[in-house]
Amino acid sequence: MYVKKTWQRVIEYALTFLVIITLNFSLPRLMPGDPFLHLSGEAGEIVEVYTEEQRRYFMEYYGLDRPMWEQYWNYLGDLARGDLGLSYYYKEPVSALIVRRLPWTLLLVSCATLLSVIFGILLGSFSAWRRDGWQDRALYLFMVVFGEIPAFLIGLVLLVFLAAGLELFPLAGSMSHFVQYASFWEKIKDILHHAALPVLTLTLARTGGIYLLVRNTLGTVLTRDYMCTARAKGLKELRIRYRHALRNALLPLVTRIALQMGALIGGAVLAENVFAYPGLGRLMRDAVFVRDYPLLQGIFLTLAVGVMGANLCADLLYRRLDPRVRTVDVKENNTRKEHA
Amino acid sequence: MIKPGSINIKRNTFYQNILGLWRNLSIFGRVSLVILFGLVFMAIFAPFLTGHSHNISSGPPLSPPGAKHLLGTDELGVDLWSMICFGARVSLIVGLFTALLAGLGGGTIGIIAAYRGGWVDRVLMRVVDIMVVLPDLPVMIVLAAFFGPSLRNIIIVLALFSWSIPARLVRAQALALKEQPYIKMAAHYGGSTVYLLTRHFLPELFPLLVVSMIRLAGMAIITEASLSFLGLGDPTSRSWGLIINHAVNFRGIYFTPFWKWWLLYPWIFLTLLVSSLALLGRDLERIADPRINKG
Numbered sequence: 001m002y003v004k005k006t007w008q009r010v011i012e013y014a015l016t017f018l019v020i021i022t023l024n025f026s027l028p029r030l031m032p033g034d035p036f037l038h039l040s041g042e043a044g045e046i047v048e049v050y051t052e053e054q055r056r057y058f059m060e061y062y063g064l065d066r067p068m069w070e071q072y073w074n075y076l077g078d079l080a081r082g083d084l085g086l087s088y089y090y091k092e093p094v095s096a097l098i099v100r101r102l103p104w105t106l107l108l109v110s111c112a113t114l115l116s117v118i119f120g121i122l123l124g125s126f127s128a129w130r131r132d133g134w135q136d137r138a139l140y141l142f143m144v145v146f147g148e149i150p151a152f153l154i155g156l157v158l159l160v161f162l163a164a165g166l167e168l169f170p171l172a173g174s175m176s177h178f179v180q181y182a183s184f185w186e187k188i189k190d191i192l193h194h195a196a197l198p199v200l201t202l203t204l205a206r207t208g209g210i211y212l213l214v215r216n217t218l219g220t221v222l223t224r225d226y227m228c229t230a231r232a233k234g235l236k237e238l239r240i241r242y243r244h245a246l247r248n249a250l251l252p253l254v255t256r257i258a259l260q261m262g263a264l265i266g267g268a269v270l271a272e273n274v275f276a277y278p279g280l281g282r283l284m285r286d287a288v289f290v291r292d293y294p295l296l297q298g299i300f301l302t303l304a305v306g307v308m309g310a311n312l313c314a315d316l317l318y319r320r321l322d323p324r325v326r327t328v329d330v331k332e333n334n335t336r337k338e339h340a
Numbered sequence: 341m342i343k344p345g346s347i348n349i350k351r352n353t354f355y356q357n358i359l360g361l362w363r364n365l366s367i368f369g370r371v372s373l374v375i376l377f378g379l380v381f382m383a384i385f386a387p388f389l390t391g392h393s394h395n396i397s398s399g400p401p402l403s404p405p406g407a408k409h410l411l412g413t414d415e416l417g418v419d420l421w422s423m424i425c426f427g428a429r430v431s432l433i434v435g436l437f438t439a440l441l442a443g444l445g446g447g448t449i450g451i452i453a454a455y456r457g458g459w460v461d462r463v464l465m466r467v468v469d470i471m472v473v474l475p476d477l478p479v480m481i482v483l484a485a486f487f488g489p490s491l492r493n494i495i496i497v498l499a500l501f502s503w504s505i506p507a508r509l510v511r512a513q514a515l516a517l518k519e520q521p522y523i524k525m526a527a528h529y530g531g532s533t534v535y536l537l538t539r540h541f542l543p544e545l546f547p548l549l550v551v552s553m554i555r556l557a558g559m560a561i562i563t564e565a566s567l568s569f570l571g572l573g574d575p576t577s578r579s580w581g582l583i584i585n586h587a588v589n590f591r592g593i594y595f596t597p598f599w600k601w602w603l604l605y606p607w608i609f610l611t612l613l614v615s616s617l618a619l620l621g622r623d624l625e626r627i628a629d630p631r632i633n634k635g
Contacts, residue, residue, distance in 0.1 A: 016470045027486050141368065148618035149611055150562045152569050156584070156607060164594030171594065259472070266477030270566055274588075284478065285570050288485045296485055303478045311473050 006319060013312045020304045024297050025075050029068075084301070085294035089287070094298035098280065102302065104174050105279035107195055108268050112202035113257060119207045121253075124214025125246055131219060140215070147208020151267035155201040155274035162197060169197045172276035198271040205267050206260060213256050218249040251321060258314030261307045269303075361627070369623030372616035379613055383428035392419035394426040394578060405601050412601035414583070415590055420601060423578050424609055430491065430579035431613060434564040435557035438498040442560075443553035446503030450510030451541060454518060455533075464507070471504035480563060484572045491574040494567065498560045506552040510545055517544055547628040551621060558617035565610055580606040 059065045063074065078085070084094035123143070127136045146154075163169045170176070174194050181187040221227065222245055230240045269281030276282065280299050287295040365373065382389060392398040392409070397417035405412040411420040453464040483497045517523055523540050531539075567573045568581025571589075575582070583606040593599050 012466065012469060013473075015466070016473050019470050020474070027482065030486070144618060144622055145615045148558065148562075148615050150566055150614065152566060153607060153611055156588070156603065160594055160599055160603070262473070262475035265475045266566070269477055269481070270569070273570055284481060285572070288481060288570075288572060291485075293485075296482060300478050300482045303475055307475045308473050 006316065009315050010312070013308060016308060017305070020301065020308075021076070021079065022072075024301055025072055027297070028293055079301075084298035087287075087292050087295040089290040089292040089295070094295050097283065097295060098298055098302055101278060101280050101283050104277060105268055105272070105281065107191075108198050108202060108271065108277070108279060109264060111195065111199045112206060112264065112268075115199065115203040116206040116210055117253070117257065119203065120210025121214050121246075121250070123207070124211045125218055125241070125249075127211070127215045128218035128222065128249075129241070131222075136215075139211075143208040143211045146204060147212065149205070150270065151201055151205040152270040152274050154204050155198070155271050158197050158201055159274060170194050174278050194277075198268075198275045198277050201271045201274070202264065202267050206264055209260055209263075210253065210256065213252060214249060217252055218245060221245050221249045251318070254318050254321065255314050258311045261310040265303050265307055364627045365620075365623050368619045372620040372623070375612055375616040376620065379428050379609075380432060382425050383432045386422075386425040386429060390419065390422035390425050392422045394418065394422035398422075402598050402602070404597070411605045414586065414602055420583075420605055423583055424580065424605060427578055427580045427583060427606070428609070428613075430574075430577045431561045431564065431610075434491065434495055434498070434579075435561040435617075437495045438502065438560035439553040439557040441495070441499035442503040442556050443506050443549055445499065446506035446552075447510045447545065447549045449503065450507040451514050451537065451545070453507070454511045454514035455537070455541075461511075465511075468504040468508055471501065474501070476501055476563065477566060480567055481570070481572060484567060489567070489572055489574050491577050494564055494574065495560075498563060502556055502559060505556065506549060509548060509552050513545055513548055514541060517541060547624075551624045551628050554617060554621040554624060558614060558621060561617070562614055565614075580610045584610075 056065075063071060066074075082095055084098070086092070087094050087097055090097055123139060127139050130136045159171065163171045170193065174191065175187075176190050176194075179190070181190070227240065227245060230244045235244075268279065269284060271277070272279045272281035273285055280303065284296060284299045286292075287299065362370070362373075386394075395418065397413075398419050399409055399413050399417050401413060401415050401417040403409055403413045403417075405420075409419050409421070411424065413419055414423070449464055453461040479501060480494075480497060484494065487493050487497075517540070523536065526536060526540060564573060564579060565581035565584075568579045569585050569588075571585050573579060573582055573585075584603060587593055587599065587602040587606070590598065590602070593603065
């Protein structure tokens with residue numbers, strides 16, 4: 001049962017992957033007009049109009065006159081080889097561009113995930129142990145409001161006050177330009193200094209959700225009979241709290257983090273644009289403005305695959321961690337918690 | 341909220357229901373509701389509340405808030421208060437229509453999945469699973485780039501990508517209802533599908549759906565504002581996100597005093613709208629779903 005279920009999940013993810021690829025494949029083909037009309041419209045002052053003959057030539061050259069399934073097959077082949085096409089604007093392979101920008105986004109996302117999980121657990125358990133006290137109520141209200149404010153609004157506040165007002169942090173970019181670093185540590189320090197505000201933005205925007213989950217699940221765990229048993233055994237309060245309560249409350253967190261990944265990526269796209277941070281989100285917006293469709297699609301594919309990968313990992317990890325769910329549908333279990 | 345299975349003979353009037361709802365709300369829920377009504381009022385009566393045009397210059401550019409321009413002007417001399425009043429329309433239209441489309445569509449799909457069961461249910465739930473994994477904002481950016489960012493397109497795409505949330509909720513609740521003895525009994529007495537759905541399922545599912553729609557509206561408003569902030573929203577609709585976008589793209593805005601009105605006021609209104617929707621949503625969720633109180 002266990003193995004079969006896992007394979008079912010993997011197949012589901014493969015299906016999702018196929019849907020994303022198909023979406024990516026069909027979007028430019030569903031777009032009103034065709035690429036050559038577009039090329040001719042974007043030429044600036046002198047509007048070039050392709051003759052019917054030229055158009056047919058280009059259609060043949062790019063393979064757009066082939067049957068749809070053949071185009072689709074070729075597209076899959078290109079993807080398998082890691083070929084995402086050529087960027088119109090940067091005149092470079094899309095994959096090379098993405099590989100160059102990806103580390104910055106990864107840095108933001110991983111730091112923000114780590115920090116929001118840490119703060120979420122700390123504050124969530126703080127609240128759960130003081131359930132319905134004034135500290136819990138105040139924190140709860142603060143977190144609910146903060147959890148709903150979109151990342152870019154938080155980022156703007158940080159930018160205005162911490163970067164422009166107090167000049168504590170740089171306004172834009174990921175590293176200082178034209179600087180010779182005295183040592184490797186200097187460089188690290190500079191990078192972290194630039195990443196601080198975007199990471200803080202994402203962390204503030206994401207901590208709310210994790211806080212609420214920890215507060216809720218811990219609240220439920222605290223009412224369970226085994227907590228009573230632990231107390232009856234005369235265990236120390238700290239041991240009860242951390243070994244018995246918190247540990248059991250943390251399981252749903254694994255899936256929650258993965259489910260949040262989509263929102264986190266969205267937040268990262270926004271935060272990168274607020275702070276002009278050179279990650280994939282920034283590149284994505286630039287790609288839209290210069291109408292660089294291959295680049296746009298490449299980035300979308302990367303982000304979608306990233307989110308999916310995180311979900312798959314969480315699914316597999318959850319099965320490892322919790323022996324009870326080997327037969328239960330993990331996703332369903334989790335969403336119910338999410339809404340609770 | 342009526343518990344599933346309990347017998348409810350006396351039907352409350354609409355007025356009593358509203359009053360009861362107000363009593364059940366927490367203080368934050370009440371404040372949020374008042375703020376929301378204020379914003380709706382602003383949006384509906386925008387032309388009467390403003391003395392200046394919301395898209396034509398009516399004074400010196402970048403003038404600070406004062407008697408003539410309540411909240412100051414932007415770089416073209418357009419009155420900010422007018423822009424904010426008319427911008428409220430954009431946000432509320434996006435929120436309302438997305439919530440209606442996605443809520444009713446997703447609710448219907450959820451009921452169908454639960455009621456029919458079998459392969460219909462399996463297929464629909466797989467689609468929902470796929471929707472959950474897709475990252476919203478990147479999808480929206482790509483679709484806006486390909487299909488043009490008109491307000492109508494944004495609403496349609498938002499609805500297409502958010503129906504899965506109410507669908508899943510409604511399905512779960514409908515599945516639980518299906519097992520209730522009184523519904524089984526009604527079915528055994530020969531109640532038709534239409535009768536069962538309208539008399540038993542819909543009244544129980546409706547509060548849940550409304551709560552879910554409030555959350556959907558909040559999410560839609562945030563996404564529209566985010567897209568506009570990135571400069572990918574409808575360029576003809578002066579939404580709050582677009583005002584922020586213009587302000588941020590003004591060179592050196594952070595080192596001038598201009599942000600104190602140009603950036604600050606749309607920020608405040610957007611935050612107010614989003615957080616009051618969230619707080620009201622949470623409050624109603626608590627009222628509509630008795631399970632949470634126990635948790």
